[in-house]
Amino acid sequence: MTKESLKSSAFILRCLNYAESDLIVTFYSRDFGKIKGMAKGAKKSKKRFVNVFEPFSLTKIIFSHQKSDSLAFIESCEIIDHYSNIRGDLEKTLIASYFVDLTDNFSPEGKANTNVFELLQNFLLLLSNEAATESTLRFFEMHLLKLTGFEPTLDHCIRCKAPVTNGTSYYFHPREGGIKCAACARPERYDLPISAGTVRTLLLGKDVDVEKIKLITLSDSLAMECRSILTGFITHVLRREVKSFHVLEQVRKMNFSKT
Ligand SMILES: [Zn+2]
16 A cells, blocks of 8 residues: 555544554544544644544544554644534533444444444534433434444334334344334343333434434433433443443433433
8 A cells, every 4th residue: 555645534533642652543534434543742742733632523634554454644633623512511521422432333444434424523513502412312322323234123023023003012122133012022020111102212313314303302211211222232232331321321320411
């Protein structure tokens, strides 16, 4: 591979200290997907990289590869949007951190997906301009699962194929990636049923226009069921808990919670 300089807009996903003055930066670029690169001297050079490597900042990045499988070399990085409205609010900052963390976890390196880039862009804008709500969180998860090919089956029972019907109870099976109706599920003692309303909310969430999310308020019981399904499913797919989600939940419990 030639050492050609590549340019793209990109969100910073995370940073890792390396040696005394370098940073290893993972970013999600519009044109090349997730890239991991080295910012030489980033901790010392105030001129080349002025506080640009903050998680979820939108930047314009120029980088090159020495070899196809090596870390990229970050030549320059400039801020496009620092999202100061989000950073001024603890809960919003934690939600935005969760968005980039989840995007990082669901994105293989070097595979461009403009839809995922735009998803981040749209949801950060929403978070910047509107109150943080449960629907913002859950609908981001649903959109991301859909765009990365991990969408759970929610429109019909995965066993008997009967479509979702109001008034019926369902059970979600993370391992099988979908819902079963009460007749097919054979629930065990601790399995909790979910309502058709929850299932429909999640189905709406994966397709709804981002501008309309601010109009959707989830009741406490809907929010709780949606959260338990998606958290369980995401943990199952990734085979681990997403740390930033945990932090967000802890802080919300300390009464930062809105709805
Ligand atoms: Zn069934």
